[in-house]
Amino acid sequence: MGKGYKWTLLSILATSTFLTACGSSNNEKNIKGNDNVNTNSSTNNVVKTDKTDNQNSEDNEGLNNMQDVRVKLTCNNEKVIVKLYDNPTSRDFxxxxxxxxxxxxxxxxxxxxxxxxxxxxxxxxxxxxxxxxDFAYFSPWGNITLFYGDHGLSNGLIKLGKIESGVEKLKSINDDFKVTIEKLD
Structure with a gap:
């Protein structure tokens, strides 16, 4: 390989590493800390939302406040209860x-x-x-996820809620399993 080719490859690698590092540190600043913080990626402004406010959003089709909204996941007569967060993704779910x-x-x-x-x-x-x-939505793949172990920072992951009971049951299930998810009265 010629020197020019090697320098071009090295330059591309250095630039992509720099851009990735800049994006990662900016994401970590926006993500760590308060779960009530949302970022607007087009402007990188941080907007605090108060989960106790009654919000009248067209996205929630009549559901004005998700402060105490829970869902039940049922598998083989076992139940997992999740308290949903108040955000557009959770309301859509x-x-x-x-x-x-x-x-x-x-x-x-x-x-x-x-x-x-x-x-x-x-x-x-x-x-x-x-x-x-944590109960979350991984937008790049379009999947919901239930965390029973620790995981690092993940781009595209949106927290939908928190498991209140039953998280210990998840780790012991080894095979694929069907789950019914329904609104809890």
């Missing part, structure tokens, strides 16, 4: 219920299921750093 989906294990830290219909990513952060018990 809630509007699709009830659903029956098949979950499978992914990387020994989460159970995932691809949805038939993608959820909105309106006003969503560019990513998040999930923890055990």
């Amino acid at each position: 809630f509007d699709q219920l009830p659903l029956t989906v098949t979950f499978k294990d992914y990387a020994n830290i989460e159970k995932i299921s691809v949805l038939d219909q993608r959820l909105t990513t309106k006003d969503a952060p560019s990513g998040s750093d999930p923890s055990v018990g």
Whole structure:
């Protein structure tokens, strides 16, 4: 290989590394900290939302406040209860219920299921750093996920809610499993 070719490749590699590093540090600043912070990717402005405010959004089709909204995931008479966060993606998910989906294990830290219909990513952060018990939507793949292990920062991951009970049951399920997800009265 000639010197010019090597320098061109090295220059491309350095530039892409620089751009990736800049984007990652900016994402981490927007993601870490308060779960009530959403970023607008087109302007990178941080907008705080108060989950206790009654919001009248056209996206939620009559559901004005998701402060105490829970869903039930049922598999083989076992129940997992999830409290949903108040954001456009969670409201979009809630509007699709009830659903029956098949979950499978992914990387020994989460159970995932691809949805038939993608959820909105309106006003969503560019990513998040999930923890055990998080219920989330991974927008690049169009799947919902239940975290039972630790995971690092993930671009495109939108937290939908938090598992209130039953997270310990997830780790012990090894095979694919069907789950009915429904609104909890």
